[in-house]
Amino acid sequence: QKEVEQNSGPLSVPEGAIASLNCTYSDRGSQSFFWYRQYSGKSPELIMFIYSNGDKEDGRFTAQLNKASQYVSLLIRDSQPSDSATYLCAVNNNFGNEKLTFGTGTRLTIIP
Amino acid sequence: GAGVSQSPRYKVAKRGQDVALRCDPISGHVSLFWYQQALGQGPEFLTYFQNEAQLDKSGLPSDRFFAERPEGSVSTLKIQRTQQEDSAVYLCASSSKRDNTEAFFGQGTRLTVV
Numbered sequence: 001q002k003e004v005e006q007n008s009g010p011l012s013v014p015e016g017a018i019a020s021l022n023c024t025y026s027d028r029g030s031q032s033f034f035w036y037r038q039y040s041g042k043s044p045e046l047i048m049f050i051y052s053n054g055d056k057e058d059g060r061f062t063a064q065l066n067k068a069s070q071y072v073s074l075l076i077r078d079s080q081p082s083d084s085a086t087y088l089c090a091v092n093n094n095f096g097n098e099k100l101t102f103g104t105g106t107r108l109t110i111i112p
Numbered sequence: 113g114a115g116v117s118q119s120p121r122y123k124v125a126k127r128g129q130d131v132a133l134r135c136d137p138i139s140g141h142v143s144l145f146w147y148q149q150a151l152g153q154g155p156e157f158l159t160y161f162q163n164e165a166q167l168d169k170s171g172l173p174s175d176r177f178f179a180e181r182p183e184g185s186v187s188t189l190k191i192q193r194t195q196q197e198d199s200a201v202y203l204c205a206s207s208s209k210r211d212n213t214e215a216f217f218g219q220g221t222r223l224t225v226v
Contacts, residue, residue: 046215
């Protein structure tokens with residue numbers, strides 16, 4: 001079992017709809033959770049991080065964390081063609097170890 | 113510069129050749145990370161520095177890989193006797209904090225071993 005799992009997609013969503021990206025993790029001791037966006041041929045850029053159970057909203061983005069289910073999600077409202085990218089979920093266990101463990105990413109395509 | 117700068121952007125090496133990849137972090141950033149990203153995969157952690165101290169090198173795949181950050185700023189990732197499986201994008205990230213909440217990635221170096 002991979003430490004961080006994501007559906008590789010591709011996920012196609014009509015413009016203006018809500019895109020829902022999901023991620024599960026295996027280390028129950030994980031403490032912090034990150035969503036990165038990566039355009040083709042570019043480097044990852046941080047969208048959001050979340051530490052606590054529940055929802056965290058930033059503009060059109062909402063991160064949701066459920067530690068009991070070991071599940072993290074990212075919702076993108078009012079999807080735009082510019083949101084088309086690969087979305088990487090990453091996890092850190094904060095046990096004095098700063099490394100991020102990434103999933104393989106979900107490729108999202110917003111259809112105009 | 114304003115961001116994390118990596119050089120070269122592209123490197124083609126013959127199998128067995130040694131290569132050195134450079135990372136210029138954002139000025140003043142304490143933490144520096146190296147990741148390896150194979151095609152279609154997420155980044156895989158290689159090593160982590162806090163200032164000049166290499167605190168974690170658990171991700172380095174073999175003793176052919178070596179990283180340093182002697183003055184706590186610029187970092188170099190060296191790969192000796194390159195092999196085809198080393199072909200990947202090597203990403204450097206830096207952060208002003210000990211954690212990853214404000215880590216910025218460079219554009220990466222695409223290494224192709226032929």
